[in-house]
Amino acid sequence: MQFIKNIFLFVFFVLALLHSPQRALASDVITISFSNSLLPGSFLGAINDPALTNRLVNVTNSNYKANNGSSTISDLVGLATGNTAKVTWGTSLTLTNGLSANSNTILEGYSYTTSSGSGKTVSFSGLNTNSKYTLYVYSQSSTPGDKTNIKYSNGSNKTDQLAGTLTTNTATTGYVINQNYFEITAFSDATGYLAVNYSKLSGSGVLDAVQIKSGDPALAPVPEPSTAVLMGIGGIFAGIVWRKKQNQLTPFTNIE
Secondary structure, three states: OHHHHHHHHHHHHHHHHHOOOOOOOOEOEEEEEEOOOOOOOOOOOOOOOOOOOEEEEEEOOOOOOHHHOEEEOOOEOOOOOOOOOEEEOOOOOOEEEOOHHHOOOOOOEEEEEOOOOOOEEEEEEOOOOOOEEEEEEEOOOOOOOOEEEEEEEEOOOOEEEEEEEEEOOOOOOOOOEOOOEEEEEEEOOOOOOEEEEEEEEEOOEEEOEEEEEOOOOOOOOOOOHHHHHHHHHHHHHHHHHHHHHHHHHOOOOOOO
């Protein structure tokens, strides 16, 4: 009995030693939505998974210049300790309320550009370096036939790769891949940078929203140190108990 008490005292000692303030609740997805003034009632977008936590950054005419056109996303799941991640859209945007057929979603408003050259960029910095992310990029305006080129940065030289062209069809409702959004898998560069660029092919270049989803889903989360220690102690304790029971079950043999 005294041995068991000692084990419990040791467990409490280790927990006290390893205890540290807990990180704020993390977000599996960050949604950056652009609109003149509207707040989307639903911002799940094409990521319709109730098991994932999704945080909204709503960019409107009244707030898009705040913090020099940026917002922190350091709560994104999987970020290395100490990373100060942020999304930047800049301080020069033209925002409008959009497609009424898709009201109450992230397609109800958008940022647009009439530039067919460099266009505009939404960038992510402070991400894990050389790491995989999934980007969902939405483009649907209120004007039929608007064609938007969507590009993304790739690798350490930050060159743009063409994901494709999204053409507005105002009859489209809901989220239809390769019609009003792209799903892009890309890697951050050696500095933790990743970006999306949108420009006009014809009409206006339109961006309704961008979602970033953390990391590689094949990678399992690593237990916190205190959890790992508890698991180890639990295993050792279970082994001791099992061994003690085995000894109790072993018949006694009297050797004359």
